[in-house]
Amino acid sequence: MMSICLPCDRSFPSHTALQQHERDSPAHAESFDCDDCNRSFDSEEALAQHLRDSPAHAESFDCDDCNRSFDSEEALAQHLRDSPAHAESFDCDDCNRSFGSEEALAQHLRDSPAHAESFDCDDCNRSFDSEEALAQHLRDSPAHAESFDCDDCNRSFGSEEALAQHLRDSPAHAESFDCDDCNRSFGSEEALAQHLRDSPVHHQASETPLDIFFRSFRTFAYDPTQPPATSYAFLQAHEGWRRGEAASVTAWNLYQEALEDELRLWFGEEDDLAAWHALCHAISIEPPPQTCGQCEKVWVN
Template sequence: MSSRCILCDRSFDSDESLQQHKRESPAHTFDCRTCDRYYSSKTALQQHLRDSPIHVPSFDCETCDRSFSNEQALQQHLRNSPIHASSFDCDDCDRSFDSEEALQQHLRDSPAHAPSFDCEDCDRSFDSEEALQQHLRDSPAHAPSFDCETCDRFFANEEALEQHLRDSRIHQQDAETPLDAFFRTFLMFDYNPLLPPATSYANLQRQEGWRGGSAASDNAWNRYQDALQSELQMWYGAENDLTAWHALCRAIGIEPLPRTCEQCQEAARRTHVNIIDLIEWGRSGSEEKVQTFRDVAELRAYTKETRKIFRNMFDQEGGNVVLRHLLRKIFRGSL
């Protein structure tokens, strides 16, 4: 198979011969690949590289799309053209300055660049950091807040808040409640505090085999009702306790929470709700409101069906005063 040299238009009997030819032939020694031309000597090639316009150095300014004859002319252009002048701009003010010093002077002196000492909460500005800090220390708006979000109550200091959290029964959900204590007096009963009280009592009644009207049944029922009464007092307190009233309002879905006990009382009077359901709500810590009813007849039917019966105690001294406003409407007749 022959190998051909395209440049010389000669053929060789092998590739090795062709390569030998390219190494030794002067025609292949001095070539300008850019121009695809060949020279017989190095001098001729160098002359071509110096004289050909194709190989003249390029002195272009790409920004301006201009070309210059030499490096000096290009550098002169870059120094003198306004387009290439250093920019001393204040972006905030949309102003330009003729030197770095002028720009820095502007940044120091312009009110627009003065440090800002603002209180965002109060929407007020101060002339110094010291004045702002003084405001933050002294303004009542920035006084530490000692709030109990659960009860929607405010306290004067942290000690008072901590005392409330320790003493309020609403914050003692992990402690044994009156209902827990009642059911645990039956040592053989497998008590589950997560079950509704009415369900636990029905399970206890089946286990003990109590019959209606028996002494054991009546005694257990009275103790169960006493425990319910105590549990009710634990979760909903007394009438002059706004915290307890708010707990009741949250349970029955009154929003927004009334600001006074009297307003809570008025709102509760218009509500029909099962008292045992209220106790279950307090025990469970549920976010959902307790089921309410359109009228006393609907509530009475629900109470009989579920056997969620709460003994009417409001005529007796020591009864829960807050819930009287519900009981008075609900229990006008005997269940």
């Protein structure tokens, strides 16, 4: 009767022959498998030697930061000690820079201009490298010089003495003696007294030069309360003058002479600075110019 090996699908003439086949055939040899390598070994000793000697099964010591592996704990320790990637870092947060030692960081903080102590002038938005330099700036800079101001003139002076001299000598601050009737000011009480004594304004007849001019036209209804320019416009319409005709030109010239006499009567001569100042005050030119020529130029403009 035949004996069959089911795994091999082979037949043997005797049970003894089947047993010899199962013992000797490589297909029936006991297998010792390495699950990690997907390899098989024919003895337990061979599997053990594979697990011991194969690099794939050597114990690994990993550096998680570098994603590197080492074959011994000592090699990993040497890597952590010597690799620049693991050197202790001493950081300067302001500069976003790192240094290899605490001493190097300290030297950077001491020597770098970016970390030099700054002494600031808040008014000028400037910085200085020492308290002494800031003090010298505050002492010497014109921007920090003490200012002595004249509120009336809107001017500043570098010393109290200079301000005092300005207040004493400037015509704008000279004591003023005023004639209320003329709206004029004088530099002394004596000058005011002379004006009151000598000025035609204070001894004038009932008519001024403009009154005399307008009343010379017998049929014209002159109103002294009207501005001179308005009265002259009414006179032109009343007389029916046309531009350029002889009567109109003559009347215009006489009107200009009367107007100049009127101004001279009220405000004085052309070379009288006080008179010019009175005229400037009358038309709200403040502060008045300091010379007769300047006053005349402002008046004309």
